[in-house]
Amino acid sequence: MLHDVVIVGAGPVGATLALALARDSLDVIALDSRQAGASIRGDRSLALSHAARLVFERLGVWSDLSAVPQAVTPILAIDVSQRGGFGSARLDAAEQGIPALGYVVSYLALQGALDAALGRSGIKVEHGLTVEHVNATPAYACVEGKRDGGDASWGCRLAAVADGGGDFVSGIVRHRHDYGRVALVARVWTREGHGGVAFERFTPEGPMALLPEGDHFGLVWTTSPQEAQTLVASAEAEFLQTLGNRFGRQAGRFERVADRRTFPLVLDFVDRVVADRVVLLGNAAQALHPVAGQGLNLGIRDAWELAQELLVAQRDEFGAASQLAAYSKRRRTDRWAGVAFTHGLLRVFGNDYALLSWPRGLALTLLDALPPLKRAFTHAMLFGVH
Ligand SMILES: Cc1cc2nc3c(=O)[nH]c(=O)nc-3n(C[C@H](O)[C@H](O)[C@H](O)COP(=O)(O)OP(=O)(O)OC[C@H]3O[C@@H](n4cnc5c(N)ncnc54)[C@H](O)[C@@H]3O)c2cc1C
Numbered sequence: 387m388l389h390d391v392v393i394v395g396a397g398p399v400g401a402t403l404a405l406a407l408a409r410d411s412l413d414v415i416a417l418d419s420r421q422a423g424a425s426i427r428g429d430r431s432l433a434l435s436h437a438a439r440l441v442f443e444r445l446g447v448w449s450d451l452s453a454v455p456q457a458v459t460p461i462l463a464i465d466v467s468q469r470g471g472f473g474s475a476r477l478d479a480a481e482q483g484i485p486a487l488g489y490v491v492s493y494l495a496l497q498g499a500l501d502a503a504l505g506r507s508g509i510k511v512e513h514g515l516t517v518e519h520v521n522a523t524p525a526y527a528c529v530e531g532k533r534d535g536g537d538a539s540w541g542c543r544l545a546a547v548a549d550g551g552g553d554f555v556s557g558i559v560r561h562r563h564d565y566g567r568v569a570l571v572a573r574v575w576t577r578e579g580h581g582g583v584a585f586e587r588f589t590p591e592g593p594m595a596l597l598p599e600g601d602h603f604g605l606v607w608t609t610s611p612q613e614a615q616t617l618v619a620s621a622e623a624e625f626l627q628t629l630g631n632r633f634g635r636q637a638g639r640f641e642r643v644a645d646r647r648t649f650p651l652v653l654d655f656v657d658r659v660v661a662d663r664v665v666l667l668g669n670a671a672q673a674l675h676p677v678a679g680q681g682l683n684l685g686i687r688d689a690w691e692l693a694q695e696l697l698v699a700q701r702d703e704f705g706a707a708s709q710l711a712a713y714s715k716r717r718r719t720d721r722w723a724g725v726a727f728t729h730g731l732l733r734v735f736g737n738d739y740a741l742l743s744w745p746r747g748l749a750l751t752l753l754d755a756l757p758p759l760k761r762a763f764t765h766a767m768l769f770g771v772h
Contacts, residue, residue: 399668431604
């Protein structure tokens with residue numbers, strides 16, 4: 387018997403797709419290598435866009451998430467600046483007439499709320515199952531994996547791969563750019579508190595972000611692997627001193643740090659997100675540098691748009707070449723804009739060419755001074771590019 391859809395990976399993106407497809411009439415199953423309620427990913431602060439919140443509201447996830455104390459922190463303003471150059475921009479929620487520019491949530495809190503919603507939805511989820519191959523023909527796909535008891539396989543009309551990597555799917559060309567940098571993430575406290583303001587600061591050594599989260603900031607500090615190692619191992623006072631020197635005083639005086647960890651930074655994306663009976667979404671389709679906090683937001687839009695494509699189709703059209711081509715076309719502009727925007731931001735802001743400091747300053751000043759440009763930029767950050 388063929389399932390309608392087998393979703394590989396019930397992380398934030400796969401779980402969103404599963405919940406959006408939760409209908410009695412559909413036969414959908416999600417597979418994940420982690421155990422129920424656990425995560426193989428370390429925690430991280432995620433900046434969610436307003437559009438992502440709307441999706442989670444419709445799926446009944448947002449109320450659960452926001453009921454957890456300190457799990458959701460609204461971003462009331464974003465302050466963008468560069469060290470060692472003029473120009474800065476401030477995007478303000480009140481100026482745009484919206485309650486928040488976005489929300490900071492912890493990866494683990496979001497995964498917990500999604501798991502709870504999956505449990506209520508009646509969707510079948512198999513945990514502790516690692517997928518190793520997806521073999522597909524124009525007529526159907528076969529997803530093969532391993533669990534404690536041995537091998538297992540599922541036939542389906544469509545395999546939706548949201549495992550964060552997508553390496554086991556053949557016939558898909560991947561591009562990988564290693565930035566040779568890592569993201570050092572940590573929780574930091576300032577004397578002044580965050581007041582709902584997020585900071586994006588471009589320094590000659592790489593971009594740094596502070597996201598307001600609960601009673602602290604989530605720090606994302608791009609640096610070399612060697613410096614990251616030293617920073618992770620350094621004493622708290624020394625770390626705070628270096629952070630203050632590098633970041634400046636915009637966000638206040640740094641007083642405490644906890645949970646220092648590092649992530650490698652790569653841009654990994656595919657040209658075509660579809661192949662015979664297979665679609666890639668979320669990080670499996672594009673893993674971006676976290677500089678602009680776009681990765682998961684893009685993945686949520688992938689999941690939502692795929693679900694919209696499937697929900698208006700007859701079940702025997704699921705995974706058909708025409709349907710996958712329509713989905714791929716629907717997502718093209720937004721995906722490429724996400725890749726180009728993130729990579730371009732790093733090219734222009736994430737280097738130490740003194741000559742670029744002037745145009746950078748001009749760009750930030752213009753962004754700050756021209757309301758229509760600011761509105762367009764904020765809209766793209768909140769809702770993506772269509
Ligand atoms: C430091 C850092 C900061 C970030 N900040 C932001 C931010 O502010 N905003 C933002 O939008 N994004 C941000 N991102 C990106 C965001 O974390 C990812 O885009 C998001 O986690 C992708 O979700 P996903 O569901 O596609 O993949 P994942 O989160 O990787 O989930 C994949 C799931 O698949 C499962 N799985 C893996 N392999 C298999 C297998 N073989 N078989 C079965 N199951 C499998 C895993 O257990 C997991 O549950 C950040 C990333 C980093 C590293």
